[in-house]
Amino acid sequence: xxxxxxxxxxxxxxxxxxxxxxxxxxxxxxxxxxxxxxxxxxxxxxxxxxxxxxxxxxxxxxxxxxxxx
Numbered sequence: 001x002x003x004x005x006x007x008x009x010x011x012x013x014x015x016x017x018x019x020x021x022x023x024x025x026x027x028x029x030x031x032x033x034x035x036x037x038x039x040x041x042x043x044x045x046x047x048x049x050x051x052x053x054x055x056x057x058x059x060x061x062x063x064x065x066x067x068x069x
Contacts (some may be wrong), residue, residue: 001027001053003045027053 002008003025005061010019019042039049 001025001050003049023049023051025053027057 002022006022007012009021009031011017022040022042023044024038024040025045027036028034029036037055039052039054039056041052043049045057
């Protein structure tokens, strides 16, 4: 598990105001080095971010099959 702040700013498309730098948190399998789950958002590292990563790691990834047939 690791968390890092990304090195770019996000800007709102319509209002053209800066939203800030997003955080990326991910969970990697130690044996296969595969990414099991991730979280991309503006919440700083916390228990909520860890729970979001774990939830994404435990749920089915059916959207991948539809996005990448």
